[in-house]
Amino acid sequence: QxxxxxxxxxxxxxxxxxxxxxxSSKALYSVHWYRQKHGEAPVFLMILLKGGxxxxxxxxxxxxxxxxxxxxxYLTASQLSYSGTYFCGTETRWGKLQFGAGTQVVVxx
Amino acid sequence: NAGVTQTPKFQVLKTGQSMTLQCAQDMxxxxxxxYRQDPGMGLRLIHYxxxxxxxxxxxxxxxxxxxxxxxxxxxxxxxSAAPSQTSVYFCASSPGTSGSLLTGELFFxxxxxxxxx
Numbered sequence: 001q002x003x004x005x006x007x008x009x010x011x012x013x014x015x016x017x018x019x020x021x022x023x024s025s026k027a028l029y030s031v032h033w034y035r036q037k038h039g040e041a042p043v044f045l046m047i048l049l050k051g052g053x054x055x056x057x058x059x060x061x062x063x064x065x066x067x068x069x070x071x072x073x074y075l076t077a078s079q080l081s082y083s084g085t086y087f088c089g090t091e092t093r094w095g096k097l098q099f100g101a102g103t104q105v106v107v108x109x
Numbered sequence: 110n111a112g113v114t115q116t117p118k119f120q121v122l123k124t125g126q127s128m129t130l131q132c133a134q135d136m137x138x139x140x141x142x143x144y145r146q147d148p149g150m151g152l153r154l155i156h157y158x159x160x161x162x163x164x165x166x167x168x169x170x171x172x173x174x175x176x177x178x179x180x181x182x183x184x185x186x187x188x189s190a191a192p193s194q195t196s197v198y199f200c201a202s203s204p205g206t207s208g209s210l211l212t213g214e215l216f217f218x219x220x221x222x223x224x225x226x
Contacts, residue, residue, distance in 0.1 A: 002151065002168070029210035041199060042152070044214035055214075087151055091211055095140060095159040098168055099152040 001025055003090040005100035012078045012107045020103045022088030024069040031064050031071040032089035032097060035082075042087060046073070075105065083107045111135050115200050115218035122190045122225045130185040130221050132200035140203040140211065141183040145169065145196040146220075152199065158183055190225045197222050 003024045010018050022031065030049050033056070034042035046056030048064035048071060056062070061074045071090075075082055085102040092098070116131045134141065142157035144167075154167030158177040172194060174186040183202075187194060201215040 002153070030212070032211075032215070034215070041217035041219055042215075044216075047212070047214060049212060050210065055212075089152075089215075094210055095142075095157050095165065096154065096167065097142065097157070097211060097215070098154050099144070101149060101151040 002098050003088055003100040005086075005088055005103050007103060008101070009104040010106070012075070012082075012105065014078060014080060014107060014109055016078055018075045018078065018105065020073045020075070020086050020088070020105075022071045022073070022090070022100055024090045024092065026069065026090075026092040028064075028066065028069050028071075029091040029094065030097075031062075032091070033060070033062055033071075033073050034087045034089065034099075035084045036087065036102075037084045045086075078105075078107045080107050080109065113200055113202050113216050113218035115198070115221045117221060118219065119222050120224070122187075122223065124191060124225060126190050128187050128190065130187075130198055130200075130223070132183045132185065132218060133181050134183075134202040134216070135181065136202065136204065136216070137180060138202035138204045138216070139180065141177065142167070142201050142215070143173070143175065143183070143185045144199045144201065145194075146199060147196050155185065155198075187223075190223075192225045195223060195225045 033045040036042040143155040144152040156175040
């Protein structure tokens with residue numbers, strides 16, 4: 001079952017903050033976050049592992065609540081380059097990484 | 110390194126035809142997977158493999174077959190194409206698998222756009 005992302009879309013002005021949420025009905029092994037620009041392949045942002053380890057970009061932060069099977073991605077002081085569609089992926093079984101429907105982010109000047 | 114290479118980039122099929130989407134990676138990654146992307150539905154997992162000789166079904170496996178005879182290659186076969194299989198297909202690989210979970214990022218190919226008439 002795909003994880004559920006919210007909101008579906010968000011419009012920001014440069015410098016504003018946003019939070020994208022991701023929830024699953026199943027226990028999670030890991031949570032992945034990717035950003036995709038139109039016509040391109042998804043690009044890795046962050047991975048959060050069961051047990052607390054995180055790997056990702058310095059300017060992107062995320063949280064992972066294992067008990068609630070939820071993760072949030074924090075876009076801080078947004079830049080124009082942050083525009084794109086953000087996907088969370090949840091691993092519910094070794095290697096079975098399923099993505100949500102995506103959150104479209106538009107950052108305006 | 111070429112990374113993850115998908116061929117062909119574009120393909121038009123008629124209903125009922127079969128074809129194979131090729132995926133090759135030169136990074137010696139154990140993990141590989143196939144996704145399809147349709148508007149408004151995100152990336153949906155078709156099949157995945159945690160190592161050579163091992164494959165498993167994702168959330169939308171019907172109408173597709175895979176095999177993983179080598180670490181480098183993970184072809185996706187459409188048995189009898191249907192218009193519902195019109196989509197953009199992405200292959201991905203990952204270096205990080207600890208034996209119980211994915212610990213590394215996915216590297217995606219550029220995608221293959223398939224149209225079934």
